[in-house]
Amino acid sequence: MKILTAQQLKKLDAFSTERQNISSADLMQRAASKCFNWINKNLGLNHSFSIVCGPGNNGGDGLVIAQLLSENNCDVECILLNFTDKNSPDYELNLTKLQKTECKIRSIQSENELESIKFNGKIVIDAIFGFGLSRPAEGLAAVIIKQINSSRTKKVIAIDLPSGLYCDELNAKEDQIIQADFTLTFHVPKLSFFFPEGGNSVGKVIVLDIRLDKSFASKLESNYSYITPSKVGGFLKKRKTFSHKGTYGHANIIAGSRGKIGAAVLSSKAASFSGVGLVTSTIPLIGLNVMQMSAPVAMCDDNYGTDCLEGKIEINEKHTYGIGPGIGKSPATVQFLKYFLKEVTQPIVIDADALNCISENREMLNDIPENSILTPHIKEFERLAGVTENSLDRLNKLVEFCKEHKVYVVLKDARTIICSPQGKCSFSLNGTPGMATGGSGDVLTGILTGLLAQGLSSDETTQLGVVLHGLAGEFAAEKHSEYGMNAESLLEEIGEGFKMLLKI
Ligand SMILES: NC(=O)C1=CN([C@@H]2O[C@H](COP(=O)(O)OP(=O)(O)OC[C@H]3O[C@@H](n4cnc5c(N)ncnc54)[C@H](O)[C@@H]3O)[C@@H](O)[C@H]2O)[C@@H](O)CC1
Numbered sequence: 001m002k003i004l005t006a007q008q009l010k011k012l013d014a015f016s017t018e019r020q021n022i023s024s025a026d027l028m029q030r031a032a033s034k035c036f037n038w039i040n041k042n043l044g045l046n047h048s049f050s051i052v053c054g055p056g057n058n059g060g061d062g063l064v065i066a067q068l069l070s071e072n073n074c075d076v077e078c079i080l081l082n083f084t085d086k087n088s089p090d091y092e093l094n095l096t097k098l099q100k101t102e103c104k105i106r107s108i109q110s111e112n113e114l115e116s117i118k119f120n121g122k123i124v125i126d127a128i129f130g131f132g133l134s135r136p137a138e139g140l141a142a143v144i145i146k147q148i149n150s151s152r153t154k155k156v157i158a159i160d161l162p163s164g165l166y167c168d169e170l171n172a173k174e175d176q177i178i179q180a181d182f183t184l185t186f187h188v189p190k191l192s193f194f195f196p197e198g199g200n201s202v203g204k205v206i207v208l209d210i211r212l213d214k215s216f217a218s219k220l221e222s223n224y225s226y227i228t229p230s231k232v233g234g235f236l237k238k239r240k241t242f243s244h245k246g247t248y249g250h251a252n253i254i255a256g257s258r259g260k261i262g263a264a265v266l267s268s269k270a271a272s273f274s275g276v277g278l279v280t281s282t283i284p285l286i287g288l289n290v291m292q293m294s295a296p297v298a299m300c301d302d303n304y305g306t307d308c309l310e311g312k313i314e315i316n317e318k319h320t321y322g323i324g325p326g327i328g329k330s331p332a333t334v335q336f337l338k339y340f341l342k343e344v345t346q347p348i349v350i351d352a353d354a355l356n357c358i359s360e361n362r363e364m365l366n367d368i369p370e371n372s373i374l375t376p377h378i379k380e381f382e383r384l385a386g387v388t389e390n391s392l393d394r395l396n397k398l399v400e401f402c403k404e405h406k407v408y409v410v411l412k413d414a415r416t417i418i419c420s421p422q423g424k425c426s427f428s429l430n431g432t433p434g435m436a437t438g439g440s441g442d443v444l445t446g447i448l449t450g451l452l453a454q455g456l457s458s459d460e461t462t463q464l465g466v467v468l469h470g471l472a473g474e475f476a477a478e479k480h481s482e483y484g485m486n487a488e489s490l491l492e493e494i495g496e497g498f499k500m501l502l503k504i
C-alpha cells in the first residue's frame with residue numbers, strides 16, 4: 001500500500017466521497033465509527049474519557065467519537081480548543097449534533113483555563129490536529145499537549161496522527177507532540193511514523209480502513225509503500241508433498257571469528273528455521289566445535305583460516321551466500337572478502353563486518369553482484385554512503401545508493417526501510433523495541449539467506465524476511481516481555497511468524 005502525503009490524502013478523500021456519492025461528513029462519521037469500534041473492542045467503554053478537539057476535521061472526528069461514546073452512556077468530557085473562530089464546516093455540523101447529547105462540553109479560550117482540567121486516570125482521545133498541521137503546535141495547543149504528556153493518563157489515543165506531528169515532514173526536537181499509546185490512523189500509516197524524529201510519539205499504530213478509493217490511491221505517485229503481513233504471506237512457496245532437502249535450496253552462512261562464533265551460530269540457526277533445504281556454515285576452525293554442538297543442523301566448512309576467515313573460497317554456484325556476521329576486519333579477512341566478491345556472481349546477503357570492510361575498501365562496492373541484499377544499521381549505512389543529517393536526508397541517500405550500486409538495502413532501525421535498485425522504498429511496522437539487542441541482525445541475515453536460497457526474488461526476500469523477523473520479535477515479546485527476550489528468543493518464534501503468515 002502506498003504511503004501518501006497530506007496533499008494526496010486530501011485528494012483521495014475528495015475523490016472517494018464523490019465516487020461513493022457521500023458527503024465529507026459521512027466519511028467523517030465512518031472514520032469516527034471505526035475509532036469507536038476499535039476502542040470498544042480493545043479497551044472497553046468502562047473508563048472516563050477526555051476528548052480534546054482542535055478546529056479542523058481531526059477535531060470533527062473527535063466530536064463524532066464523543067457523540068458515540070455519549071450515546072453508549074460512557075463517562076465522557078469533550079474539551080474544545082477555541083484558538084480560532086475558523087472551524088471546519090464538518091466540525092460545526094458535528095458540534096451541533098454533540099450539543100444535543102448528554103456529553104459534557106468545555107470550551108477553552110486561554111491557557112489559564114487549563115489548570116482546572118485533569119487528565120489523570122482518564123483515557124485521553126487526542127483530536128487536536130491531524131494531517132492538516134501547518135506549523136508547530138504553539139500557544140494553547142502546545143500547553144495542553146504538554147499537560148496531557150505529563151499527566152498520569154490511563155491511555156492516550158491519537159486520532160490519525162499524534163497532534164503536533166507532521167504527516168510528511170520532520171519535526172524539530174523542541175516541538176510539542178502528543179505521546180500516544182495508540183495511534184488510530186486512517187487508510188495508511190503516515191511517512192513521519194517511520195522516522196525517529198517523530199515516530200517515538202505514535203505508540204502502537206493501528207491502521208483503520210475507511211474504504212477510501214483503492215484504485216485512485218494506487219494511481220497516486222509515491223516512492224514509498226507500507227508492507228503488511230497480508231502482502232508478503234503470498235510470497236511463500238507451497239511445499240510439495242514429493243520434495244526433499246535438495247528442493248529448497250542451500251544457504252551458506254559465512255560468518256564468525258575468534259570470540260564471535262555466536263553470530264555465526266545465530267545466523268546459521270535462523271537460516272535453518274526459514275524453510276531452506278540445507279545450511280552450510282563457513283567458519284574459521286576456532287568455531288568448529290561450538291557450531292557443531294550448538295547448531296548440529298548445519299554442515300561446517302572450516303577450510304578457511306583458524307581464528308578468522310582467510311584464503312580463497314571456492315564458490316559453489318548452487319549455494320546462496322550470506323556473509324558478514326562476526327567476521328571481524330582483520331587484513332586476512334578483508335582479503336578473503338575481496339576474493340569472494342570477485343568470484344561470486346549470484347545475489348548474496350551482506351551484513352555487519354562485511355559491510356564495514358567494504359566501507360574501508362570502497363573498490364569492493366563494484367564487485368557486489370546485482371540484486372544483492374545489504375543489511376546495514378544506520379551507522380553501518382553512514383559508513384557506506386556518508387554521514388546523514390536527518391531521516392529524510394538518509395532516505396534520499398539510501399535511494400541514490402541503491403540505484404547506483406543496483407542493490408537492495410535493508411536499513412535496520414526500529415522501523416526498517418527496504419530500498420530496491422529502482423529506488424522504491426518499503427516500510428515495515430512490525431517488530432518491537434525488545435529486538436534492540438545484540439544478535440537480532442545476525443538472525444535477520446540468516447532468515448534472508450534462507451529465503452533467497454529457496455528461490456524467492458531479492459524483492460520478495462527482503463519484504464518477507466523483514467516482516468517475518470519483526471513478527472518473530474513481536475511473538476518473543478509477547479512470551480517473554482520486551483526486557484526478557486534476546487536474539488535466541490527470536491529463533492524460537494520464527495515458526496510462529498510463519499504460522500501467522502500462512503493463516504492470512
Ligand atoms: N482524508 C481522510 O482520509 C480523512 C480525514 N479525516 C480527518 O481530517 C483530518 C485532516 O483535517 P484538516 O485538513 O481539517 O486538518 P486538521 O484537523 O489536522 O487541522 C487543521 C486545522 O488546524 C489549523 N492549524 C494547523 N496547524 C496549526 C497550529 N500549529 N496551530 C494552530 N492551528 C493550526 C488549520 O488552520 C486548520 O484549521 C485528518 O487528519 C483526519 O483526522 C477524517 O475525518 C475522514 C477522512
Ligand SMILES: [K+]
Pocket residue numbers: 058126127128129130158159160161162163
Ligand atoms: K490527533
